[in-house]
Amino acid sequence: xxxxxxxxxxxxxxxxxxxxxxxxxxxxxxxxxxxxxxxxxxxxxxxxxxxxxxxxxxxxxxxxxxxxxxxxxxxxxxxxxxxxxxxxxxxxxxxxxxxxxxxxxxxxxxxxxxxxxxxxxxxxxxxxxxxxxxxxxxxxxxxxxxxxxxxxxxxxxxxxxxxxxxxxxxxxxxxxxxxxxxxxxxxxxxxxxxxxxxxxxxxxxxxxxxxxxxxxxxxxxxxxxxxxxxxxxxxxxxxxxxxxxxxxxxxxxxxxxxxxxxxxxxxxxxxxxxxxxxxxxxxxxxxxxxxxxxxxxxxxxxxxxxxxxxxxxxxxxxxxxxxxxxxxxxxxxxxxxxxxxxxxxxxxxxx
Amino acid sequence: xxxxxxxxxxxxxxxxxxxxxxxxxxxxxxxxxxxxxxxxxxxxxxxxxxxxxxxxxxxxxxxxxxxxxxxxxxxxxxxxxxxxxxxxxxxxxxxxxxxxxxxxxxxxxxxxxxxxxxxxxxxxxxxxxxxxxxxxxxxxxxxxxxxxxxxxxxxxxxxxxxxxxxxxxxxxxxxxxxxxxxx
Numbered sequence: 001x002x003x004x005x006x007x008x009x010x011x012x013x014x015x016x017x018x019x020x021x022x023x024x025x026x027x028x029x030x031x032x033x034x035x036x037x038x039x040x041x042x043x044x045x046x047x048x049x050x051x052x053x054x055x056x057x058x059x060x061x062x063x064x065x066x067x068x069x070x071x072x073x074x075x076x077x078x079x080x081x082x083x084x085x086x087x088x089x090x091x092x093x094x095x096x097x098x099x100x101x102x103x104x105x106x107x108x109x110x111x112x113x114x115x116x117x118x119x120x121x122x123x124x125x126x127x128x129x130x131x132x133x134x135x136x137x138x139x140x141x142x143x144x145x146x147x148x149x150x151x152x153x154x155x156x157x158x159x160x161x162x163x164x165x166x167x168x169x170x171x172x173x174x175x176x177x178x179x180x181x182x183x184x185x186x187x188x189x190x191x192x193x194x195x196x197x198x199x200x201x202x203x204x205x206x207x208x209x210x211x212x213x214x215x216x217x218x219x220x221x222x223x224x225x226x227x228x229x230x231x232x233x234x235x236x237x238x239x240x241x242x243x244x245x246x247x248x249x250x251x252x253x254x255x256x257x258x259x260x261x262x263x264x265x266x267x268x269x270x271x272x273x274x275x276x277x278x279x280x281x282x283x284x285x286x287x288x289x290x291x292x293x294x295x296x297x298x299x300x301x302x303x304x305x306x307x308x309x310x311x312x313x314x315x316x317x318x319x320x321x322x323x324x325x326x327x328x329x330x331x332x333x334x335x336x337x338x339x340x341x342x343x344x345x346x347x348x349x350x351x
Numbered sequence: 352x353x354x355x356x357x358x359x360x361x362x363x364x365x366x367x368x369x370x371x372x373x374x375x376x377x378x379x380x381x382x383x384x385x386x387x388x389x390x391x392x393x394x395x396x397x398x399x400x401x402x403x404x405x406x407x408x409x410x411x412x413x414x415x416x417x418x419x420x421x422x423x424x425x426x427x428x429x430x431x432x433x434x435x436x437x438x439x440x441x442x443x444x445x446x447x448x449x450x451x452x453x454x455x456x457x458x459x460x461x462x463x464x465x466x467x468x469x470x471x472x473x474x475x476x477x478x479x480x481x482x483x484x485x486x487x488x489x490x491x492x493x494x495x496x497x498x499x500x501x502x503x504x505x506x507x508x509x510x511x512x513x514x515x516x517x518x519x520x521x522x523x524x525x526x527x528x529x530x531x532x533x534x
Contacts, residue, residue, distance in 0.1 A: 013507050018471050021483070025491035032527040036499050036520040038508050152526060 016040070020050060024057040028150035055130060065094075065127050079124060079132070081149070094149050125182075126171035126242060128293075133171035133182060142166070144182055146218055157182055157216050160223040168238055168252045172245020174266055181266050182216040183243070183250050211271050213264055226269040236262070246294035253290050261290070261299075277303060277317045277332040291316070295335065313337045383410075384418040385433075391426035392418075395433055402436040404478030421476075428473040431466065434458075435482050459489035464505055467493075501534045 014022075023031065023045065031054070035042045044050055064082040079094040125133040130150060136143045144157040168185040213226040239253040251274070252262045261274040276288045284305060291300040299319040305312070317332040383400040385393040400406045406419050421429065435458055442451045459467060467490055474482040494502050503510060510517070521528060 014468060014471060018475060018487075019506075021487045022490050022494075025488055026495055029527045030495050030497075032524040033499060033531070034494075034502055035524070036512065036517050037502050037510070039511050041508070042520070151524075 016044065020044065020053070023050070024054045028054075032151060058130070065124075065132070079149075123241075125169060126245065128171070128173045128180070128245065131180065133180070135169070144171075144216070146180060155218070157218070158221060158223070160184075160214050160216075160225075162214060162223075162225055167236075168243065168254075168262070170243025170245060170250045170252065172243070172248070172250055174248035176248055176267060177217075177219070179220075180218040181248075182218070183264055183266065184214040184216075185211060185252070185262070185264065186214075211262075213269070213271070215266055215269070236260075240290065242292065244290045244292055244294065244299065246299050247297050249299075251290055251299055253288070259288050263299075274299070274319070274331075276301060277315075277334075300335070301332075313339060385429070386418055386420045387424050387426040387429050388422050389425050391429075393426075393429060393433060395437075396440075398440050399433060399436050402439060402479060405476060423476050424473050425469075428466070428469045431462070431470055432473050432477065432479065432482065435485075436479065439481060455485050459485060462489075464490075464493065468506070496530075496532045498531050498534055 019041075023034070026034075031045050035045050061083075066080045066082060080091060081094055083090045121135075121137050123135045123137070125135050125144070127133070130148065132147045132149060134145050134147060136145055143159070145154050146157070147154040166184050166186045170183050171181070172183075173180050215224050215226060216222070217224070236254040236256040239255050239259065244251045244253075248266045250264045250266065254260050254262055259276050261276065263272050263274050264270070265272075282303070286303050286305060289302050289304070291302060294300050295316070295318055298321060301317050301319075302314050303317060304314040315337050316335045318335045320331050320333055381397040382394045383397050383406070385395060385400065385406070387393070400410075400419075409419050410416070438454055438458075439451075442454075462470075467486055471483070471486050471490070474486055494505055497505075502508070512520070
């Protein structure tokens, strides 16, 4: 709009609740700038209630986060955001803030010789509530960073004091505690005398062992170690890198060697195994995949024809979950059947 | 709310037998009088006035009144709000989302900044949710990607930061000040 529309007389200032209604519709970039309009606006824009209202408003029109890998071998991914609005669809390449990497290099350099340039990879772990959690790795260690691409703020997770061998990890939001959580599943590395902390990247384990979880609270900025001795893991292989998080519970799709789900409840700090829907209902070979974010606050999975099958539908199943104990294949309800769309690619939706 | 069908007194036999009695359109629609704070009188059709939740509940509480005083509302924004609601009634009768969107967009495009902002408290007071949505979005669109100075003058806000405080805020999010539209 041009300045010519400005009337000579000054516009009467609106009451605060009406200003809020207008500001919740603005992009984060504008809001950060308008903190310097006045002291009232600054305290309004930084008010947690306003931030929650703004997030709620913007998730009515979620942006889709796309993650791409340039090649099969590439560890680092590129991220882009697709904004779909009434008037237009725009596309943003998400740049990893330079300062984020500088911080990382700085941290690394406090441990390493300055001459050695760390070979860093940056991988998306998950996304919820407009925040991205990424794994920043080099050959020696893994760090986790929570990144808000809208404000360009980021915050590193502290390193845990325990030396831990990671088998699985995941990121999600626990709405009951209004906390963002990072969960690492694995086993302790037996080196009690070492004070330095080190994460060893994924490596296949042999034999049974007790599962342990390291749970990070972004609210408290602290790790807590969870032992659950009731469950033996056996050998497993992660099927999907991404954990699915629904209502504070994390789910990983594993091969053991059959498909199975490992669940970890962050509220009660317990593990459990969940079977996929019964295979014998299907006459042809099928594949299963967990659905990112679940459906209507329940874990959901899709069952679709194996390569070469002639079946042309995908079934969507939802877990009827009492939240207690072991879930068998009977605990699933078929929600709907949709036409087979070809190969499925996982996308994250920023909600 | 009475219509021709439940009219208590009957007319002649001929009109009863008439297949399509034309009483609906022939009957003059009920008018409601609204009085602005600057004592201007607006006569609007009942259906339009019922779009204003505040006026509607006023009538439900005191059905015998014929003039509704609106002490918080001046004539100019009120006339614009009535103009908007008259059109919305037409879209209610003949739903056409594309036309409605087009009308709503044109309605705000041709208004000055002052007109838009002055209508917001009126739409809020009269509880016209659709209009409030349209106005809030229109104002948001006009200030999105504009400079801080532009927004201050848009809303008539005085800068109460010291130069140092303002400079510190600008440094904190320097990138948010890049690529901003010309005022």
